[in-house]
Amino acid sequence: xxxxxxDIGAYKEEEIDSMLSFDMDDTMEHSVFGxxxxxxxxxxxxxxxxxxxxxxxxxxxxxxxxxxxxxDMARLIYLADRIDIYYVVNxxxxxxxxxxxxxxxxxxAASIRWFKDADQKYHILEAIQDGSxxxxxxxxxxxEIILSEEQIHKYLMAFIFSVDFRNEYTALHTSYAVHLSxxxxxxxxxxxxxxxxxxxxxxxHNIGKTCIPSxxxxxxxxxxYLNELYQNSTRDATKEILSGAVDPQIIKIIDESxxxxxxxxxxxxxxxxxxxxAEIVALSYVLSNILAYDMELxxxxxLIGYLKxxxxxxxxxxxxxxxxEKYLRQIIxxxxxxxxxxxxxxxxxxxxxxxxRTVLLNYxxxxxx
Numbered sequence: 001x002x003x004x005x006x007d008i009g010a011y012k013e014e015e016i017d018s019m020l021s022f023d024m025d026d027t028m029e030h031s032v033f034g035x036x037x038x039x040x041x042x043x044x045x046x047x048x049x050x051x052x053x054x055x056x057x058x059x060x061x062x063x064x065x066x067x068x069x070x071x072d073m074a075r076l077i078y079l080a081d082r083i084d085i086y087y088v089v090n091x092x093x094x095x096x097x098x099x100x101x102x103x104x105x106x107x108x109a110a111s112i113r114w115f116k117d118a119d120q121k122y123h124i125l126e127a128i129q130d131g132s133x134x135x136x137x138x139x140x141x142x143x144e145i146i147l148s149e150e151q152i153h154k155y156l157m158a159f160i161f162s163v164d165f166r167n168e169y170t171a172l173h174t175s176y177a178v179h180l181s182x183x184x185x186x187x188x189x190x191x192x193x194x195x196x197x198x199x200x201x202x203x204x205h206n207i208g209k210t211c212i213p214s215x216x217x218x219x220x221x222x223x224x225y226l227n228e229l230y231q232n233s234t235r236d237a238t239k240e241i242l243s244g245a246v247d248p249q250i251i252k253i254i255d256e257s258x259x260x261x262x263x264x265x266x267x268x269x270x271x272x273x274x275x276x277x278a279e280i281v282a283l284s285y286v287l288s289n290i291l292a293y294d295m296e297l298x299x300x301x302x303l304i305g306y307l308k309x310x311x312x313x314x315x316x317x318x319x320x321x322x323x324x325e326k327y328l329r330q331i332i333x334x335x336x337x338x339x340x341x342x343x344x345x346x347x348x349x350x351x352x353x354x355x356x357r358t359v360l361l362n363y364x365x366x367x368x369x
Contacts, residue, residue: 001145002047004137005155006054006077008162009034028055032356035064036349037165041158043151050074052356054081062359079111087125156203163209171346172339176288177202177281179335184280187327188320194277201253201281204246208237257281260314269315279320283307291336304328 010030035052039045049066053074066074086098098115119125127133147155164170181202185195212234235258242251256278263270264286286307304325311318324331 001044002050002073003077003080005034005038005042005158006051006081007034008037008158009051028360029357031055032353032360033162033165035356036353037158037162040345040349041154041161043147043154047073050077054078062356064356075111079107079115082106083115084128088128160203160207165346165349172291172343173288174203174206175339175342176291176335177205177284179338180284180287180331181280183331183334184284184324187331188276188280188323190276197247197250197253198277198280200246201250201257201277202284204238204242204250205254205257205281205285206234206238207241208234208239210241211237253277253281257285260316261285263314264310267310267313269313273317276320279316283321283324287332287335291332 007030009032031052031054035048038048038051042048047070049064050070050073052062052064053066053071054077083098124133127136160174161171164174178199181198182195185198190198235255238254238258239251242254253275256274260270260274260278260282264282287303290303304321307321308318310316311321
């Protein structure tokens with residue numbers, strides 16, 4: 001799992017470009033952010049230090065010490081990472097060119113010998129070149145990695161927050177939507193299985209946002225971000241990521257909720273009646289967008305009127321909206337209360353990120369990495 005997720009902190013384009021080079025002067029910020037994600041959201045917080053130290057920085061200069069066993073794991077991941085970059089990204093085909101070029105200067109003779117022995121035994125480079133490693137990883141994941149529902153939820157949150165925790169505007173966006181959808185479902189007394197599908201759809205709804213920038217410094221930037229979020233590119237990216245990995249019912253809810261949001265934004269009528277689940281997810285995201293930049297909101301007097309107008313313009317049955325109208329203020333308050341812990345975590349994570357990043361930058365300058 002550490003091998004699969006060791007670069008989870010790399011999201012911004014410049015970080016990925018730096019990460020995919022073989023230069024020793026990359027800033028390694030993604031290792032800091034990945035460390036914080038593992039520490040606060042994943043089921044493996046005790047291994048967060050491995051993520052922090054998985055690049056070419058072996059000195060214990062962070063205020064997060066690492067033991068010898070975890071240090072060996074970090075070195076293993078770093079070796080595997082660099083071999084992959086060297087042979088796949090840089091398309092170096094000669095098996096001996098990597099050991100010959102980087103022996104001792106970057107990796108110890110023991111590590112190079114370790115790689116050579118493993119490659120001879122398991123044909124690692126051959127499997128990467130012909131793509132058979134993908135089947136091996138998929139088979140291993142299905143047969144050997146048995147996760148509890150709680151572990152699956154934590155991995156999902158770590159992945160979602162790898163995008164969401166980049167700025168204050170998006171940090172609470174998904175969290176608000178998930179809690180709103182839960183409160184809406186409970187208020188309408190929906191069946192437990194339906195409630196669960198709605199919450200998962202709300203959590204995964206914007207997973208395709210990985211394809212758009214997240215640099216948001218103002219309300220205007222956030223509005224532009226929301227417009228980008230609901231374009232077809234994001235919708236298509238979400239479907240592509242989830243297809244084959246998620247229950248088709250959840251993908252259908254997400255797809256139909258996108259359609260509702262699109263029609264609301266364009267004031268165009270829906271040509272068919274969509275599932276109530278999709279309507280609840282769409283409503284959850286409209287409200288989460290408002291809450292994300294108006295955190296003091298407890299009741300918006302014009303909100304119901306605004307939504308009623310959207311329903312009317314889009315030729316939608318407003319039965320669900322009218323059923324929620326009486327409880328809307330209470331639902332918003334409950335949602336805000338539920339998300340307080342996430343807001344606190346966000347500020348703590350970002351404070352720690354800036355501190356560790358400063359330590360890293362000072363170290364890089366001192367040792368010219």
